[in-house]
Amino acid sequence: MAKVFIDGEAGTTGLGIRQRIEALPEALGIELLSIDASLRKDLSARQEMIQKADVAILCLPDDAAREVVTQMSGTDTKILDASTVHRVAEGWTYGFPEMEGDQSNLIRSSARVANPGCYPTGAISLLRPLVKAGMLSSDYPVSINAVSGYSGAGKSAIESHEKEGGPAFFLYALGLEHKHLPEIQYYSGLDKSPLFVPSVGHFAQGMIVSIPLYLSELSGKVTPADVQAALEQTYKGSEYVKVMSPETKLLAETLAGTNNMELRVHSDSKGEKVLLTASLDNLGKGASGAALQNLLLMLGH
Template sequence: MAIRLFIDGAAGTTGLEIRERLQGRGEFELLVLDDAQRKNETARRDALHAADIAILCLPDDAAKEAVKLAEGSSTRIIDASSAHRVAEGWTYGFPELIGHEAIANAQLVSNPGCYPTGFLALVAPLVRAGLLPADWPYTVNAVSGYSGGGNALIARFEAEGAPAFRAYGYDMAHKHRAEMQGYAGLKHGVIFAPSVVPAYRGMVVEVPLHLGAMASEPTADQLRGALSEFYEGSEVITARRGAGVSEILLERSAPPSDAMTLHVFGNDGGWHARLVAVLDNLGKGASGAAIQNLNIMCGLPETTGLRL
């Protein structure tokens, strides 16, 4: 019997990608509301209660409302918004860090943010291994394609006279900071410097490190080896064992991908390192992660339907 799946918010960028990618998969029966019903509270409640699993692709307040509408049902939920990423009772949907079994058994799963996906993939394993200190003042420099900003930002970047670069988060209170700090096990909040460029999709997340100022004085080779070992069995995340490349590019029309590649670059003296994650903000950073979690929750092969 097919698994009944409802995507609440299927008209947005992430929802459209998920719906498109699940069509034709015989494991699922998609419950679809037409344009006249998709904002109707009663229709949404009925769909949420009829589904085995619901994926929420909504703004934060609407996602919280959807969870309330689903109360009293046995529906399992994947929330792609940021509403529940550090909320009690929710499982953080990063299987490589949290554990596949935790997600497989969860009732409520919150998809990670796109920027935190890159940061946590780099930093969390190294803090756990004791190679990086938990009390270090980490900085995150990151750039994303404009599709991550939703329909309004997409229209702005595709209009005549579009900006060449957009930096934001200058109030130091970006909502991604809480999950970065919490799931990396850090004492201090990170300094987060996000930006957007005129490429539709793709993302580079970088964490610069002054290794020589750390008490343990880790080397780039140690960091690289630890990440390679941590992700050795992953089909989604690859940690490069060598420096590998001399530059990293975001292509304006890059193909969709659900993979993520991690790099560790170090200088000859070993005092400095740059940790870099390259991913698709709409792939492992959004819809790809939701599909990966969906597969795990349904007992299906983890990479079914992923673009790797």
């Protein structure tokens, strides 16, 4: 039996991962280790549990995750970190299996894997193929807008949305320095940080990431069909990431409860502009679902 410990299993992401593991077939041979609720903040008790595990999943605030990893130096336990602190760190593998053809194998062989952020999963999936294909210059001034369900916005936001009279919609991170920007820029292959405006809607789960592009500003004579083809080639055969036909309306909640992500290329009638969209579940492919996908790879499945 492969032993797995979730450090921070009481939080939204940790709970989601636990529920997904518990739903797996017994034949996969995964044993969940749990710590007494009274010891969840006891670092030594958590370290002892981590030492017993084959894989430790960290669902902790950034500073706490950094502290745990520092204390684990030299141990054989594999780490899957859901915080932001190791996503662009040297020695860590980025846990987006569909990002490259060999990314799944890199995750499978790695002892240190950083689970991606929800917004970056959508943004990178749209931008990276175009940069690699030479269509989108690395110095293009990228603008990203996104809306997420409130379940990923933290305890206070969840409480405000779940009570009567909660907010219908709000923009945040208006200082334009959201903590997901470093991984978006790095893994998309951009030279400059995108202009990123996230928002939260009055729905629990779901997400849409959207990126507008003027085709005249891309490299060469690029058509909407060319953009569509680049995405289709990148994700051909993928189990979870699908390139779909454009829609006239998108609902953010459509993929709630799944580990799927749908990419679309919407264009104007003249073929001069496109809007790239990625739809996913902020708690699925954007968090807990992605973590389960990475865990199974790390365990050799």
